[in-house]
Amino acid sequence: MKPMLPIEEYFGKLELVHSFYGAMPTGVSVSETGRIFICFPKWGDDVRFTVAEIVEGRLQPYPNLESNLNNPSDITMTFISVQSVIADGRGTLWVLDTAAPNFSEPIKGGAKLVAVDLKTNAITKVYTFAEDVVLPTTYLNDVRFDFRVGKSGYAYITDSSSNGPGAIIVVNLENGNAFRRLNGEYSTSPDPYFLPKVEGEILMNRNTDGSTSPFRMASDGIAISPDGKNIFFCPLTSRHLYSISTETLRDRTIPDSNLRYHVQYWGEKGASDGLITDAKGNVYAGDYENDSIRKILPNGMMETIAHDPRILWPDTFSIAPDQYLYVIVNQLHRQARFHYGKDLRQKPYSLLRIKIDELPAPTF
Template identity: 30%
Template sequence: MRSKLATCFVASIAFCGIAAADEVAQSKSEVVAKLPFSVGNIAFTPDNQLIFSHHPFYSPDVRVGKLTSETTFEPFPNAEWNTPREGTDHYLDNVLGLRSDEDGVVWIIDMGFRTGITPKLVGWNTRTDSLERIYYMPKPATRDGSQPQDIVIDRKHGKFYIADEDIGPGGDGSQAAIIVIDMKTGIARRVLEGDASTVPEDVAITVDGKDLTVPGSDGKPAIIKVGCDGITMDVNSEWVYYAPLSGRSVYRIRAADLADDSIAAGDLTKKVERYADKPNNGGLSIDYQGNLYLTAVETKEVGVITTDKKYHVIATDPEMVWPDGITSSPDGYMYVSASQVSAAAMFHDGVAQNKTPYLIYRFKPLAPGYISR
C-alpha cells in the first residue's frame, strides 16, 4: 500500500492521491456558473472552453451552448446548428451527451427522437470552427426507445463507446446497451443489449424521501428505471467502466474486447466484470490514478470509488439537485452540473419545483483527470 504522501500533486491540488478507505476527505464545492436553463452534460476543450448541453428533459430551444461568463452562454457551435429545419439533418435535435477530445473536437450525441431523425454523433472542430464528421447510428445499432447519451473516445482501438439507457419514447430500460462506432468505417453496432450489466436493477430512485414515478401502462404510478447511463475509460484505454443509473453496481470490460466485433454476443457478456458498489448515479468520470467519480442523483453528492473499490462522498452541496454530467478540466478541477431533473413538475403532482439559476460546480479531485474521459 502506498504511503499517505506517496502521490501528492502541486499545491493547487487540495489533497493527496490514493488514500486508504478512511482517509478520503471531502473537497470544497464551488459554484462557477449560474444559468437560466437546465444543464445536462459538460465538456472542456483543450483550451478550456466549457461546452454544455441544455438538458433535453426540458425541450430547450438551444440544445448546446458555450459558457461565455458566469451567467451567460452562446449557442454551440452556432445558432444554425441549434435550429431544426427541413431538408437536412445537419442540426442538433435532442442532445444530452457530449465530450471533447485532445484535438479540440467536441463530439455531440444527437439522440434524434425529438424531430424523428436518425441518431448521430456530430464532431465539431473548435480549432477550425468547422464540422469534423458525422457518424450515424441507424437501426439496429439503435432501436425504438433508444436514448444514447454518454460517450467514451477510444483512440487506441479506434472506437467510440456510447451508453444507451433505453428510456426514449417507448423504452423502459430493459433493452439498454452499449453502441460501438468504428472511427474509420463509421459502422455502428449494438452490444450487451439487455445484459445484466446494462439494464436497470429493481430499485427505486428516491429523492428527498420521494420515489420518482411515471404513469405505467395501466395508468398507475410506476417506478422509473434507467439503464446504462455513465461510461468512462482509464488512461491506458484498458478498461471501460459503465453502469445503469438504476442500480448498485459499476461494471467494467476490457476495451479491447468491447472493440472486437468478432466476439459473439454470448461470449462478450462473459467478459464483463462487476467492479464495485455504488448508489443510483448519472455521470461517470475518472482520473489519472484510476479513481472513478460519479454523480449520486438522489443525495446531492458526487462520489468517488477509489482503487480499493470503496465508495466515498467527495463533494456535496444543498443546491446540487440531481447532479448530472461530470468531467475533468485542463485547470485540474472536476466540474459537475446540477440539472434539477428530480424537481420537475411531473414528479411533484404537476407543480414544478425546479427553478433558476441552474448551477455548474467544480471541486478538486483526488488526482487530475483528462477531458476525453
C-alpha cells in the same frame, strides 16, 4: 432554552461556476484550453439552442445558431436534441444528438455523433446509425473515446432506454461502422429491485391523470480507463458499477451470449447519472440519492469527496486541465413528470466544481 440537536454533516468545497436561469442543462465538458461547453436536451423547456459555450459568463449557441436550429431537410448537419458533449483533449468537441425530443422515438436518420473542430468551430464529421443500432426505443446518453486503437479510434456510447434494451454502442471512427454490445444484459439494464429515493421521497413516474409507474432507465454513465483498456458503466436506475475490457467489446467473434461473462462487478457506488475517470484511473460518480460525489479508487475502495445539499441531482462530470472536477446539478428529479405534472424545479440550475488535484484521463 431548547438544546440544538445534532444535524447531518456536509463537506466538500464546491465552487459555483455558472448559474442557468433558462432551460435545464444536462452535459458539460471542459476542453484542453479551458473552454466550457454545455448542452440542453429538449425535455419540455424552452430550448433556444441545444449546445452552448460559456463565453465571458454568458451562453452562446455553439458552433453557431444555425446548427442549433433543427432543419428537417438537413437533419444530419443540424442538432435536434443533444444529451452529451465531450471535448476529447485534442481539439475536437463531440456532440451526441439523441434526435429524441421528450424521449420520443428517435427521428429517423437524426441520431448522430458529430465532430466539431474547436479551432475553426466548424462541423468536420458526422456519424449516423443504422436501424439495428439505434432502435425505436434507443436514447443515446453518453460517450467516451479512445484514439489509440484502430486507424481513427473508437467511441463507446450508452443506450439508456426507458422501455427497450440498454446497451453499449461501439463505433469505429474510421468508417462509422457501429454495433450494439451487452444488448439487454443485466449490467446494462435497470435494476428491477431498485427503488430510488431522492429528497426523502420515492422517485417514480407520476402522471397528470394520477397514474404512476416505476422510474426505469438503462445504461447511462460511462467512463474509460486512462489506458483505454476498460470501460466503466452503470444503469441510471441502479446503485451498481460494472466494467468490461474495450478489446472484448470490439471483438465481434465473442458472441453476445458470452459477453456477459467478461463483465466485472465493482459493487455498489450509489445511484449515479454521470461517470468520469482521471489520469490515475480513479472513477468519479454522483450519488443522486444522497447529494454526494464519490471517488472509486483502482483497488475498488470508495470515498465521498463532497456531500452538500446543493448537489440536487449531479448529472454530467468533466475533469479540466485546471485539475477541477466540474459537475452539472439540474434537479432532474423535480421535473413535472415525477410530480403529477407539477414542476418543482427552482432556478437557477448550476455548474459547480471541486478541486481534485488530478488531470483528465488521456484519450490518445
